[in-house]
Amino acid sequence: METQPDYDAIIIGGGPAGSTAACLLGEAGHRVALLEKRTYPRDKVCGGCLSQKSVRFLDRVFHLPVGALRREGLLDFTGTGYALYIGSSRILAEDLAEPVYFTRRERYDAYFAGMAARAGVEVQTGAEVTAIDHARRTVTTSDGDRYAARVLIGADGVHSRVRRSLPESIVDTERWRENLGWALELAIPRKEAETLMNGDGSIRLDADLATPHLVFAACRRGYGWVFPNREAIVVGIGGLLRMNEKCLPERFEEFLKTVGFSAFTDRKPVGFPLPLGNYIPSPAHEGTVLVGDAAGFASPLLGEGIFYAHRTAELAAHAVDRHLTSAAQLAGTYTALLRRRLIPELRAETALRNFLYGCLDARMQVPLAAFMRATSNRVVDAVQGSRSFRVFRRDDGLHSAVW
Numbered sequence: 001m002e003t004q005p006d007y008d009a010i011i012i013g014g015g016p017a018g019s020t021a022a023c024l025l026g027e028a029g030h031r032v033a034l035l036e037k038r039t040y041p042r043d044k045v046c047g048g049c050l051s052q053k054s055v056r057f058l059d060r061v062f063h064l065p066v067g068a069l070r071r072e073g074l075l076d077f078t079g080t081g082y083a084l085y086i087g088s089s090r091i092l093a094e095d096l097a098e099p100v101y102f103t104r105r106e107r108y109d110a111y112f113a114g115m116a117a118r119a120g121v122e123v124q125t126g127a128e129v130t131a132i133d134h135a136r137r138t139v140t141t142s143d144g145d146r147y148a149a150r151v152l153i154g155a156d157g158v159h160s161r162v163r164r165s166l167p168e169s170i171v172d173t174e175r176w177r178e179n180l181g182w183a184l185e186l187a188i189p190r191k192e193a194e195t196l197m198n199g200d201g202s203i204r205l206d207a208d209l210a211t212p213h214l215v216f217a218a219c220r221r222g223y224g225w226v227f228p229n230r231e232a233i234v235v236g237i238g239g240l241l242r243m244n245e246k247c248l249p250e251r252f253e254e255f256l257k258t259v260g261f262s263a264f265t266d267r268k269p270v271g272f273p274l275p276l277g278n279y280i281p282s283p284a285h286e287g288t289v290l291v292g293d294a295a296g297f298a299s300p301l302l303g304e305g306i307f308y309a310h311r312t313a314e315l316a317a318h319a320v321d322r323h324l325t326s327a328a329q330l331a332g333t334y335t336a337l338l339r340r341r342l343i344p345e346l347r348a349e350t351a352l353r354n355f356l357y358g359c360l361d362a363r364m365q366v367p368l369a370a371f372m373r374a375t376s377n378r379v380v381d382a383v384q385g386s387r388s389f390r391v392f393r394r395d396d397g398l399h400s401a402v403w
Contacts, residue, residue, distance in 0.1 A: 006031075006148050006149060006150075007031045007033045007147065007148070007149040008025070008030035008032060008149060008150050008324055009021075009022075009025050009030055009031075009032045009033075009149055009152070009153060009324075010033045010035065010148075010149040010152050011032065011033070011034045011035065011153040011155055012035050012129045012132075012139060012152070012153065012154055012155060012156045012161070012162050013035075013036065013155035013156035013157060013160075013292075013294065014034055014035070014036030014038075014040075014113050014123065014125070014155075015044070015109055015155060015157065015292065015293075015309060016109065016112060016292070016306055016309040016310055016313070017155040017291040017292030017309035017310070017313040018034055018036070018153070018155030018291070018292075019034065019109070019112035019113045019115065020061070020112065020309070020313035020314060020317070021153050021155060021291060021313040021316055021317045021320075022034040022116035022119070022123075023062075023112065023115050023116040023119045024313070024314065024317035024318075024321075025121075025321065026116060026119030026120045026121040027119045027120075028317075028321050030321070030324060032116075032120075032121045032122065033121070033124060033147055033149070034113065034116055034122070034123045035124050035127040035139070035141065036113065036123070036124065036125050036126075037126065037127060037129070037156075038125065039125045039126055040106075040110035040113055040114075041106035041107060041110045042106055042109060042110075043105075043106055044105035044106060044109060045185055045270045045272050046105045046305070046306075047102075047185070047225060047234055047236060048076065048102045048103045048104060048105055048108070048229070048234070048306075049101075049102055049212075049227065049304055049306070050100065050101040050103055050306060051100055051304060051383060051384050051385060052098045052099075052384035052386065053307050053386075054307040054310065056385065056400070057310050057311065057314075057399065058310075061310070061314060062115065066101075069101075072111060074103055074108055074111060075101045075102075075103060076101075076102050076103055076107075076230045077101065077102040077228050077229050078099050078100075078101055078102075079096070079099055079100045079101070079102065079212045079228065080095060081094060081095045081096055081212075082094065082100075082211065082212045082213070082214065082380075083206075083211055083212070084213075084214050084372065085203060085213070086215075086216050086217055086360070086372075087215070087217045087218075087365070088202035088258060089369070090203075091369045091372050092372065092376050093211075094376065098384060100212065100384075102227055102228065102229050103306075104229070108306075127141045127142075127143070128141055128142040129141055129156070129161060129162075130142050132152065132161065132162055132165045132288075134152070134165065134166070134285060134286055134287065134288050135286075136148065137149055137151070137287045137288075139152065150323075150324060151288070151289070151320050151323065151330065152287060152288040152289075153289055153313075153316060153320070154288065154290040155290075155292055155294055155313065156294055157292070157293045157294055158272075158273045158274065158275060158293040158296075159273070160290065160294035160295075162288065162294060163280075163290055163294050163295070166285050166288065166290075167285060170280065170282070170283070170284075176296065177241075177242070177278075178240075179275070179276050179278035179296075179300070180240070180242075180273055180275065180276065180278050181222065181238050181239060181240055181241060181273065181275065181276035182238060182239070182240075182241040182244060182245070182248060182272070182273055183237065183238030183271065183272055183273075183303070184236060184238070184249065184269040184270070184271050185234060185235070185237075185238075185269055185270055185272070186252075186267055186268075186270070187229075187232040187233070187234050187235075188232060188233045188234075188261065188264055188267075189232055190209065190229070190230070190231050190232055192264075193209060193232075193233040193261065194209060196261070196263035197209070197263075198260050198262060199260060200257070200260060201257055201258045201259050201261075201262070202258055203215065203258050203259045203260070205226060205259055205260055209228050209233055210228050211228070212225070212226065212227050212228065213225065213226040213259070215258070216356070216360065217360050217365075218251065218255050218258075219237050219238070219239040219243075219244050219248060219251045219255075220239055220240070220243040220244055220247075221239045221240040221243045221244070222237065222238050222239015222240060222243075222244065222276075223239070223302075224236065224237040224238075224255045225237075226259055235255070235256060235261060235264075236269075237252045238274060238276075238303060239276075240276055241273070248271075249269075252269055253265050274293075274298060274303045275293055275297065275303070276298065276300055277300030277346070277353065278296040279296040279297045279298075279343070280295045280296055281335070281338070281339070282331065282335040283295035283296075283334075283338075284330060284331035284334050284335060285331065286331070287330060289316050289319065289320070289330065289331070289334050291309070291313045292308060292309035292312055292313065293309065295312065297311075297312045297342070297346075299349065300346060300349050300350040300353050301349050301350075301352060301353040301356075302383065304383075307385075307399075308342075311342065311399060312338070312342065314402065315334065315337040315341060315342070315402065316334055318333075318337065318402050318403070319333040319334035319337060320334075337402065341401065341402070344390060345389050345390070345398070348388070348389035348390045349382070352379075352389060356368065356372075359371075378392040381394070385398060
């Protein structure tokens with residue numbers, strides 16, 4: 001068995017969360033290993049939405065403004081408007097003050113892993129972690145290689161082996177399951193979608209398939225989406241697993257028909273779990289911290305995960321750096337940053353989500369539609385990151401401060 005030399009930090013998982021933490025720690029001069037079980041480019045089921053808060057993060061942290069993102073091939077499509085439905089009733093169809101973008105994860109993830117490597121990080125692909133020893137702060141891969149570090153960062157997604165290896169006191173499993181989502185998604189080649197889309201559905205998509213569509217009540221405690229990409233149209237449906245465990249495949253088929261894609265009901269969608277408010281308030285134990293999906297950080301309302309992957313990794317990297325350089329308490333520092341910079345927003349967004357879905361459960365579609373029309377600009381601003389979900393106050397620096 002080969003024993004690897006010691007590192008300051010070992011990061012398990014090479015998605016946006018893992019690569020962000022690795023890059024920031026590498027740039028700070030720490031010796032870092034990033035272990036990814038697959039090889040790049042890797043397929044990743046994801047709507048690929050980049051809100052403005054994600055774009056601003058990439059500019060602020062990685063010096064990648066929109067023009068640079070385009071040059072690097074990281075922006076696949078630009079959405080300049082949106083359509084919002086409750087069931088088959090259109091509530092809103094508006095232009096966006098600032099666009100949303102869509103990326104392809106196989107390209108996006110590979111790019112940031114490469115950035116981490118350029119920051120001096122040792123990026124190991126095909127390195128599946130099979131055992132974690134939190135007391136010794138070591139991980140062992142399926143090849144039998146053992147890595148030791150002063151800090152372990154779990155960035156290995158919603159199925160996180162690192163999270164599952166932590167003591168039960170860290171993760172409230174009942175709360176985790178209560179707010180765990182499940183989604184079904186199908187990527188339809190754009191040319192096929194344009195050719196075979198019909199007008200039989202109760203929701204008429206735009207002819208050029210360029211507008212993102214969000215459809216609440218497509219399933220219980222969830223929504224359906226149609227997201228345009230350059231080469232594909234991504235159609236999905238997702239909601240809380242406990243509400244949809246048995247009926248989601250049937251609802252997905254109905255949704256395809258509703259949006260005019262009945263020609264594709266014989267195709268099998270990909271199913272995957274997603275966090276929908278089951279974030280862990282204190283995702284740290286001794287020398288281990290969790291980031292991104294591994295800790296349940298995603299939008300409780302829409303399931304947006306890329307921003308929260310980047311942002312939690314940034315906060316974790318600052319906490320780890322302070323721990324390594326000044327012996328600050330790791331778990332306490334990271335938890336304090338989350339509670340100051342992220343969790344209050346997630347709590348407020350969860351409250352909004354519960355209000356919306358409570359109205360739908362009570363069949364209060366008419367007053368809910370009126371509320372959504374009255375607050376649409378403020379909610380969009382909150383989703384885009386320029387306004388807080390807490391009483392919708394404007395705060396352009398909301399997602400930029402660390403300490």
